[in-house]
Amino acid sequence: MRLRRLDLVRYGHFEGQSLDFGAATGDCDVTVVYGPNEAGKSTAFTAWLDLLYGFPPRNTPYAFRFDRKDLLVGAEIEVDGGTLTLQRTPKKTGSLTDGDGRGLPEHVLATHLHGLDRDAYRTRFSLNDAVLRSGGEEIAAAKGDLGRLLHAGTSGLSGLSQALDDVQSDVDAFYQKGGSKQAVPEAKRQLKALDATIHDGRLAPLRHDDLLRTRDARRAEAGAARDRLSEARRALAHAEAAARRAALRAERDRVARQLDDFPDGPDLPPDAVPEIAALVENAREADARRARSIAARDAAADRLHGLVPDPDGLDLGPVIAEIREMTFDGQPLLMRVGGAEADLDRRRDERAAVARDADRLCRKITGRGLDDPPPGLRREIHDRLDAAVQRLAEAEVEARAARTTMDDAREDHGAPPPVPKGEDALSDALAAMQEDAPDLDALRETAADSDAAADSAAEGLAQDWRARLSDTGELPGDDTVAAVLSEAEHAATRLAEADTHASDARAALETARARLDAAERNPGSVDAAALQRLRGEREAAWSAHRAALDAVTADRFEAALRADDAAIAAHAAGADARAALLARQEELAAAEVEARTALELVESAKARNDKAMKALAEMAARLLLPPDAPGTAVRARRTMLATALDRAAAAETARSRLTRAETRHAALTETLASALADSGGDLGAGALVPAARRHLETLRGAQAARTAWEDQAARIDKLAKLAERAERDARARLAVVEDVAAGSWAEGMAPQAIRAALPDARDLAGLMGDLRDLDRRIDAMERALAAFGAAAALPRRIIGDAEGADALIRAAESRFRAAEETAREIATQSTAHEKADEAIRTAEMDARAARGRISALLEGQEGAEAADPPAFARRLAQRDALRADLARIDDDIARAAVGFDAARLAGEESVDDPARLPLLADAVATAEAEADTANQALGAAEEALRGALDAGGAAAADQDRAALLEDLRSGARDAAARMIGLAAARAALRRLGEDRRGLMLRETQAAFATLTGGVWERLETWREGQGERMVGISDDVPVPADGMSTGTRAQLYLALRIAGHAAFVAEAGPLPFVTDDILETFDDTRAAAALELTAELGRRGQAILFTHHVHLVEMARTRIPEARVITLPPRK
Amino acid sequence: MRFLHAADLHLDSPLRSVALRDPDLAGRLHDASRQVLARIVDLAIERRVDALLLAGDVFDNGVPDVATRTVLARALGRLGAAGIPTVLIRGNHDGLLDPARYGALGDSVFLLDADRPSVEIGAATIHGTSHSGGPETRSLLPRYPAPVPGRINLGLMHCSPDGTRGHDPYAPCAVSDLLEHGYDYWALGHIHARQEWRGDRALVVMPGIPQGRHIRESRGGSVTLVRIDGEGPQAEELPVGLVGFREVSIDLPGDDTQTARLHRIADGLRGAAEGPTVLRVTLAGPGAQPFAAGAGDARHALSELAAEIGELYLDRVRVAPDLSVPDDAAAGDLVALMRLEAGTAGFREEAARMLSDLRDALPPEARDAIDDDTLEGLMADGLAAVAARLSMARSE
Structure with a gap:
């Protein structure tokens, strides 16, 4: 792909700006885009990305001059030998269109x-100074790792090392061998602490059993201690009871003696002493009360003599109250009478004036006076008449306007134009031709190029190479060829090695034989068998000589004797020689084995070599080569045949695609021609598509005119209906006016006359209402005055005349209140006189009762006639208390024996030992201490059991432990996954280094040498552990990539990127590469070198260099003569 | 008559979820099973039942704490004080229910076993047999008496009714046999998910665990109220659990903005929560991959959303690898190579070795999390995580 022109139609601060990169010329496609800072270089690059990939889904920073919906980018790009004109809008769907706005x-x-x-x-395809710097940092972060560096160059990414380090950190934070601060060791520590907490918190069954046994034992011990304590306490209690009874008897005797000094008589009743004192006080208080009542009765009698009653005044009260309660027409009568006294005369004058005005209007409307008023003088009739007359006037205006509009439209409507035909079919056929028609020229060119490429690839092969290749079967795979060649090479090497080895083995065998021969010749090497043999020969010579006793046998015997002696002497001194002989013999045996083995290896290698050579010959034949063709030729031929086959297949595909396209094109052409003829078009001498397009425009014009005429006709019909409806409406509204006027003063009057008389009629209706209202008010006032006169007859008689009703009522009320006050005072003084009489009688009775009760209480007592009854009563009370003490002591003596064993108590009473009680108390204290100790032990045992049972267990620690383990499981899964992912990434980087090292290292080395002016003449790799490290060589001194200076690392990164670009272009094809002021940190020498590399990029594809430095533009013109320069205008 | 039927309380057995690492939540739920027991007692009193039926596994063998008995004894004592007896049997976790060793639980508590296989409560006779201590590989049904004519008959049994999986094959039993035994109601225990089987005249109910303890016990959280009258037995499920365990998978398309993704996740979380919930979340789809970039990234992002929803606590949060996503073009060379490497036998061997090393470093109880069977999934997760981190490096 190549960018020919970028249109910034509405984008950022641009409007209508185009960057024209022109057609590619020469072999170096470089464009320098110069613009000052803020001129929009980055904007242009972003616009290019938006064109290719669409606008980002939401906020774009470039929608500041134009709304986002209005942004528009266009481009003309070169692809596959043709050009595409494209536009991109921010729409969600269908954002990519051609130059005419049709969706693509x-x-x-x-x-x-x-x-x-x-x-x-x-x-991958852009580069700026920041990326260069971060790329240099990546080289440092990657520690020169070859795989990472090649990846950085290929992908353009510079954060790989940081990313992998981050993942490693995640893993390390979880677990690191030998570490102590990671999640795993920390969790183990927590688990250990939790286990201890759980152990302490739980009541394990065995511990429970122990606690239970301890408690039962303590319980038995405590029971025994309690029994001992009970017995000690019983003994002490008996002794104490005996002592208590003796003390009570002594007390009884003392009380009996005191009683002898008091008077005889019965016991006083309970509470007699305070009662007698109270009775004496009561009698004294009754006497005082009687004296006060006599004084009050006399004062009341004096006040009654001065008071005189007023019965007439008392009669006025109910009458005045009734008048105040009276109402008239819902209001208090007195208020209405007051109003009537003030207003009656004024209202009568007002009515006379209104009657005069009404009479005048009656005469104006009907010509008659007020005594014969006009009918229908009501507001609703006037409103309806007003509305009906108004609607009638409006309807008459509308009817006239509708008629005029209809008449005008009829005058403007001319004759009907003719109806066109065949427009839809022609439009469809033309669209099909434009959208689906294949680019035959391009396909033919592609097919021709493919044929040429196929021929070129097959150059040097026989004409019938494909047929011969078919005879030999499929083209063997590259792996297969490589395997055969490798085996041939390996077998030859092995054979050569085996021959060498066999030759060495033979030489070693000869040497061993010679060394054995020499050892055998050494006299000292004689062995025991030889000695035995020589001894036998000597014995035989001696036997022969003794039998013969001649000189010959004597000589023979002597010789044998000497040989034997010599052998014995040599054997005695020849231990080392015999050991050497033995070693030589073993050496020879080993050499013989080695020689045999070497020979077998030679045979084996020969067989393998023969087989490999045969396979190589067969492979050569399969690849259409002579059987003796060398391996290098076989490999080259396989590559050649593979390329030729690929290109032949590509050529066939291209031809097939062309054939299908031609068929499709012919069908579309036929359809279009037919549609043109059917629609009355004429092909003439011109081309089909333009003729069809022109005729289609004609048809569309005719169709538009016909449609407009039909629309106007329909409008005229509609206007006529509207005029008729308006006239009907006016007539209906006139009838409404007549209907409303019927029965009223307006009946029979014209609408205009009614409209004129309506204001007077409305005024007259109002005056008639006022007259009625005034009559009603005057009548009410007169009636109120009459009612008051009837009700106020009594007050007028008692009080006399007064100034108006209000004054009369107030005087009557004053008289009534005075009479009422006098009556109340008379009643009060009478009551006080009667109460004083009653109090005198009551006081006299109370005094008598108190004195009688005192006598009754003291009846029968010795000396009751004493003058001071309260003092006498207190003396008797002392006597009675002593009598009660005596009885209580008797009861205590009896009760002190209750609950005790009688015999044991009697026994204790008979003991006369002052130390007995302390002795028994000590025994109790001892038993109590023992019981306390036992109870405490039992309590502790029970508390231990209860505490363990109530401790609450270790649920919280259990829960923490379970959650911690879940956390650990989850963390382990995550850490394991990341660890494996990291290992995969590292392995992948190693593979990347191995796969791309060839081409990319060469390209990087060349670019790096150019950029550095040859200072770094080559790049090498050092193996480190499982990876490789990139090393630069300068003046024969190796420097690891991560050890280079910052600037040099940036240059190395640029070299890697250039190599990565080369690799991509080689694999996929070129795309525009954009650099943004990457040279500004380079000195002129380095910048010049970088420009040469930019030219290199331009030779592989399109290179676009953004800069705001004029000198770089000039330098580019000098270094790259073919470079095109575009200047961006400064931003306004 | 009315009975409240529960089973498998597993008192003091902890909840197993990462969510409980939150100290506040752990503080509230560390005694969850005890709180649930209290709720059950409250419910029995409130509904005025004739008896509470506990069909085994009141305790948990993993928590050998005699103090747990005190909790049970007090709760059942409170129930007894309200005039409601408790009838129970021992399950395979009820070593702490040994009366010879630990004593009785109270006057109002009736433990049925071989010595006392039946007890009469009002018009009902309740039958049961307790776990003997050894493995029960045969049906316990033959040990149950015949129904008493003229009375309501109920049976308590701790067993594995046919068709249930995921539990020890303990005391297997055919439901059809139970339905035909002549009892009106079978109160079962052992399986932690609730189930009902109805016959012509009888009803069999497995009530499930009253408080689920982990993500695989998401179908518990209730007890069963049983009404038996002239029209036969009727069961009503009554919730008692403090917190439920749920799983949800949230699919995230690749073209969402980060804000839209978070909205989508929040909607998913909100939709999955039913009252207080511990939620295991899987983020899936291309839009989920960025959450795999850093360890804990996904959990961190979801924690804030869960906190805004309230009463929602996160268990594990996983990002499912999205294999449909093509290799990222920029990092793609490397990611594609990683996948190639991961497919080799040598790499798998190395990965298994790394896994083994890490496993050995873990406490024994946690090692099952990364056993050899998990290797495939971990490899996929690991590749996706590293790919996501590399993708993030590119966008940085």
Whole structure:
């Protein structure tokens, strides 16, 4: 894909701005776009992305001059040898259109973007200074790792290392071998603490059993202690009871002696002493009360003599109250009478004036006076008449207007135009031709190119290569060929190695033999068998000589004797020689085995080599080569045949596509021609499509005229109906006026006369109402005055004349209140006189009763006649108390024996031992202490059991433990997944390094050397662990990529990106590559070098270089003569 | 007559969810089973039932704490004071119900076993048999007496009725046999999901666990009120659980904005919550992948949404790998290569070894989370997580 023109129709601050990159010329497609800062270079690049991928779904920063819905970007792009004119709007659907605004499917563009999405295109095919810097940082962060660097160059991404480090951090935060602060060890510590808490908090069954046993034992011990305590307490209680009874008897004797000094007589009743004192006080108080009552009775009698009653005044009260309650027409009578006294004369004058005005209007409307008023003088009749007359006037105006409009329309309507035919069919056929017709020229060109490519690929092959290839079966796979070649090479190497090895083994065998021979020749190497043999020979020589005793046998014997002696001497001194011989013998045996093995290996390698050579010959034959063709030729031939087959297939596909396209094109042409003829069109001498398009426009014009004429006819019919309806409406409204006027003063009058008389009629109706109202009011006042006169007859008689009704009533009320006050005072003084009489009688009776009761209480007592009854009564009370003490002591003595064993108590009473009680108390204290101890032990045991049962268990810790384990499970799953994902990423990076190292390393090295002016002459890789590290070589000194300076790393990153671009173009094809002021941080030398690389990019595809530096523009013109320069105007 | 039927209380057995890592929630729910027991007692008193029936597994063998008995004894004592007896049997978790060792639970509590297989409550005779302590591999039904003529007959049994899965195959029993035994009502226990089976005259009910403890016990949370009158037995499910366990999968399309995704997630969460809920969430689809970028990213994002909804507590939050998403074009080379690598036998062997190392570092109780069977899923999750992080690097 190549961008020929970018149209910024309405985008950002641009309106109607086009960037024309022109057609590609020469072999270097570079355009420099120059513009000052803020001129819109970034805007233009974003617009290009929006055109390719659509506007982002929501807010775009470029909708500030135009509304988002009005933004529009267009472009003309070159694809597959043709051009596409495109436009893009922000609409949700159908945003991509052709130059005429017709919708286009997205795949029209997508097929040329090689699967890259928006972000991927941006990162792969654009570059700016910030990306360069972050790319340099990525080289440092990646520690020069080859895979990561190649990935950065390929993808344009520079955050890979950080991303992988982040994932690693996530994993490390969960678990790290040997670590102590990660989630796993921390959780283990927490689990341990929780386990301890749970152990302490739970009441385990065995612990429960222990607690239960302890409690039962303590319970038995406490029971025994309680029994001992009870017995001690019983003994002490008996002794104490005996002592208590003795003390009570002594007390009884003392009380009996005191009683002898008091008077005889019966016991006083209970509470007699305070009662007698109260009775004496009561008698004294009754005497005082009688004296006060006599004084009050005398004062009341004196006041009654001065009071005189007023019965007439008392009679006025009910009458005045009744008058005040009286009402007239719903209001208090007195208020109405007051109003009538003030208003009656004024209302009578007012009525006379209104009657005069009404009479005048009656005469104006009907010519008659007020004594014969006009009928229908009602407001609703006047309102209806007013409305009806108004509607009638409006309807008459509308009817006249409708008639005039209809007459005008009829005059303007001319004769009908003719009806066109065949427009739809022609339109469909034309659309089909425009949208579906294949580009035959392009397809023919493609087919021709494919044929040429196929021929080129098959150059050097026999004419019948495809047939021969079919005879030999399918083209063997690259892997298969590589395997055969590898096996041939390997087998030859193995054979050579086996031959060498066999030769070495033979030489070793000869050497071993020679060394054995030398060892055997050493006299010291004689062995025991040789000694035995020589001894036998000596014995035989001796036997022969003894038998013969001649010189010959003597010599032989001597020789044998000497040989034996020599051998014995040599054997005695030859241990080392014999050991050397043995070693030589073993050496020879080993050499013989090695030689045999080497020989077998040679045979085996020969067989394998023969087989491999045979396979190679067969492979050569399958690839149409002589059987003795070398391996290099076989590999090259396989590549050639594969390319030729691919291109032949491509050519066939292209031809097939062309044939189908031609058929389709012919069908569309026939349909269009037929549609043109059927619609009355004429092909003439011109081309079919333009003729059809022109005729279609003609048909559409005719159809529009016919439609307009029919619309006007329908409108005239509608206007006529409207005029008739308006006239009907006017007539109906006149009838309404007549209907409303019937029976009223307006009956028989014309609508205009009615309209003129309506205001007077409304005024007259109002005056007639006023007259009626005044008559009603005057009548009411007269009646109120009469009613008051009747009701106020009694007050007038008692009080006499007064100034108006109100004054009369107030005087009567005053007289009534005075009479009432006098009557109340008389009643009060009479009551006081009677009450005083009654009090005198009561006081006399109370005094008598008190004195009689005192006598009754003291009856029968010795000396009752004493003068002071209260003092005498207190003395008797002392006597009675001593008598009660005596009785109580007797009861105590009896009660002190209750509950005790009688015999045991008697026994205790007989004991006369002062130390007995302390002794028994000590025994009780001892038993109590023992029981307390036992009870405390029991209480502790029970408390321990109860406490354990009530402790609440360890539910909270259990819950924390369960949740912690769940958290750990969840964390483990996540950490494990990320750990595996990370391992996959690292393995993938290794594979990336291996897969791309060839091409990309070469391209990167060349670009890096160019950018650095040859300072860094080459790049190498060092293996580190499982990965490889990129190393730059400068002056034969290796420097790891991450150890380079910041600027150099940025240049290396740029070189990687250029190599990545080369790899992409080689695999998928070119796309416009945009750089934005990446050279501004370079000095002139480096910038010049970078421009040369930009030219290199331009030779592989389209390169667009944005800059705001004039000197870079000039430098580009010098370095890249073919470069085109576009200048953006400064922003206003 | 009315009875309240419950089973499988598993007193003091903890809830197993990541959500309980929240101290507030853990504080409120650490005694969830005790609170539920109190609710059951309240309910029995409020509905004036004739007896409470507990069909086994009142306790939990995983929590051998005699103090738990005190909780049960007090709760049933409160019930007894209200005039309501309790009839119960031992299940396979009820070692703490041994009267010879721990004593009786109270005068109003009747434990049915071989010595006392039946008890009369009003017009009803309740039959039951207790777990003997060893594995029960045969049906317990033959140990149950014949129905008493003229009385209402109920049976308490801790068993595995046919057709149930996911539990120990304990005391298997055919439902058809129960229905034909002649009892009016069978109060079962052992299976933690509620189920009912109705015959011509009899009703069999497995009430389920009153308070689910983890995500696989999402079908509990209730007890059963049984009414038996002239028209036969009728069962009514009454909720008692404090919190429910639910799972939800929320699909996120790829073309949503982040705000729209969060709205969609919030809607999904809101739709899944039914009262107080512990929710396990799976985010699926292309729009979910960014949430896999960092450990805890998804949980963090959802926590804020859940807090706004209220009474919603998050269990695990997982991002399902979206295999339908094509390899990202920019990071794609690497992601595609990762997938290739992951498909090799050598890598799988290495991944299994890493998994084994990590597993060995975990406490034994947590090792099952990453056993060998999980390898496939973990590989898919891991590749998706790293791909998401790489994609984020590109957009940064």
